[in-house]
Amino acid sequence: MRLLGLIPEPPFDPLSWSGSSANFFGALRDHGVLACACEVSLGSVRDLFEKGRSVSMPLRRWKERYHSSVSRFAALTSAAGDIIASQRDLGGVLQIGAWFSAGIATRVPCFSYHDGNAALRYRHYGRGLVSESRRQAHLAWEKSVYSAVRGIFVMSDWLADSFVRDYDMPASKIHVVGAGINMESLPPVPSRSWSAPKYLFVGKEFVRKGGKYLLEAFTAVRRELPEAELTIVGPELNLRVPGVQCPGYLSKSDPSDLQRLEDLFASATAVVLPSIYEPFGISLLEGMAYGVPCIAADRCAMPEIVRDGETGLVVHAEDSRSLADAMIQLGCNPAEAARMGAAGRRRIESDFTWTTVTGTIKAILSDQYHI
Numbered sequence: 013m014r015l016l017g018l019i020p021e022p023p024f025d026p027l028s029w030s031g032s033s034a035n036f037f038g039a040l041r042d043h044g045v046l047a048c049a050c051e052v053s054l055g056s057v058r059d060l061f062e063k064g065r066s067v068s069m070p071l072r073r074w075k076e077r078y079h080s081s082v083s084r085f086a087a088l089t090s091a092a093g094d095i096i097a098s099q100r101d102l103g104g105v106l107q108i109g110a111w112f113s114a115g116i117a118t119r120v121p122c123f124s125y126h127d128g129n130a131a132l133r134y135r136h137y138g139r140g141l142v143s144e145s146r147r148q149a150h151l152a153w154e155k156s157v158y159s160a161v162r163g164i165f166v167m168s169d170w171l172a173d174s175f176v177r178d179y180d181m182p183a184s185k186i187h188v189v190g191a192g193i194n195m196e197s198l199p200p201v202p203s204r205s206w207s208a209p210k211y212l213f214v215g216k217e218f219v220r221k222g223g224k225y226l227l228e229a230f231t232a233v234r235r236e237l238p239e240a241e242l243t244i245v246g247p248e249l250n251l252r253v254p255g256v257q258c259p260g261y262l263s264k265s266d267p268s269d270l271q272r273l274e275d276l277f278a279s280a281t282a283v284v285l286p287s288i289y290e291p292f293g294i295s296l297l298e299g300m301a302y303g304v305p306c307i308a309a310d311r312c313a314m315p316e317i318v319r320d321g322e323t324g325l326v327v328h329a330e331d332s333r334s335l336a337d338a339m340i341q342l343g344c345n346p347a348e349a350a351r352m353g354a355a356g357r358r359r360i361e362s363d364f365t366w367t368t369v370t371g372t373i374k375a376i377l378s379d380q381y382h383i
Contacts, residue, residue: 015040015123015383016099017049018092019108024049026265029108030294031194036108036125039192039366043374047102052092052112054084062087076141080130080150085111093117104383106373107161110153115160121383125165125373127191128291128312130154131178132171136311137220137289155179162381165373167191167292168313187376192366193297201303201357202278206350209233209240209343212280212304214273214295215287216261218247222286222309228332229286229339230256237343242284243276277302281349282342285314286327286335293317296324297364300356305349307338323356 017037021028028034040046054062062084066077078084089112096105096118104121105114110129115122130150139147158164158179165187166172172188175181211230215221223244230242234255242256249258259276262269277283283299284307296306296317306324308314320326325341328334342349377383 014047014101014103015045015106015377016096016102016104017046017106017108018052018095018112018114019049020052020088020111022051026194027263031264032127032191032294033108035192035194035366036370039370040106040373042367043370045370045374045377047099050095052088052095052107054087054091058087073141076138077146080142080146082149082153085113085153088112089114089117096120104377104381110157113157113160115157115162121381122161123163123165123377123381124157124161125189126171127167128171129174129178132174132291132312133289151178163187163376165189165376168316170313170316171291187373189369189372189376191292191294191297191364192369193301193360193364194294195298195301198301198360199274199278201354204279204281204303206281206346208281209237209339210279210281211240211242211339212245212276212283212299213242213285214245214283214298215285216246218244218249220287220289222288222330222335223247225286225330225332225335226284227251227253227256229336232332232336233339233343236340240339240343243280245273245276277304280304281346282307282324282339284335284339285309286329287311287314288330290314297360300353300360300364303353303357305342305352305356307335307342319355319359322352323359324352 019033023037024034026034037049068074068077092112092114102120106123107114108125158181164185169188172186175186176183233240244258245262248260251258262273264270283304285293285296286309290312293314299306306318308318309329310326311329315326318324325338327338
């Protein structure tokens, strides 16, 4: 079994695909499934051309137009075809995402792995940033990508259902395999003080991840728990809010930043992720790894990660009152928070490792596709 892995980022860079790429491909390699993994990219001139074609203001609209450009996807598909043609003795191709179509570029059996898709993103976030014609073209492109692969691996049941409902893919083609935590090894569970609530938010896209509702909720939390603290990691914010710290972006590739991030997880008493749209929610896995209970929105795959009342609390999306109530509940009940944190750590150990994910993929490729 020799698969070529493809992704439009450096496959083994610790920052690619929110850190999942290197761990995913590395685990496939350990299983003897991966021949090699390559980045599918455009030359600087062509990429600059595609960015120029997408120019629009504000910047967020420009980014959405660039990331929904079918002409860019077609150019990436051509680049993927060149990479595939340069390989020998391949049993198949496994691509991450739908930014290009390996299935169109080659007759070699192709498969894909996903944390989300365009239909779900437009449904929950960003629909108004692109025209209706551009949105429809993007959705049609993705359907062609999914139709051209033999099997589709997904992280969640929520996503599997979308492939069937939104893209008319047969359920037999969709395989829920989960996701793993992006750590070389699980950290020891730290001894922490649960007496004073310390909430931790980790995520660069503050708006998409429900930052507005988090700040509103924390204002209510401070009225009940004046000693409460909130640390927001990721966005560069200039906030002057009592109890809120904003260290900005902490890079896992920088040893000092990584140490600071690990220290924040080790001292936190709850991880909070009230996202409007969240393909999976890796920071929830990280919190669970450190024995921290998690508070997540009842949207996307987050309720599949956080078991309400067992490993954390699930709140109504875009509802600061519901979020504040959950934060206060954990802040006022240290024993309950500690119990949930311990349950989350046990769940990480049993359900969320890349070895488990890629072992499942290997078995499906062998048993169902004879790859």
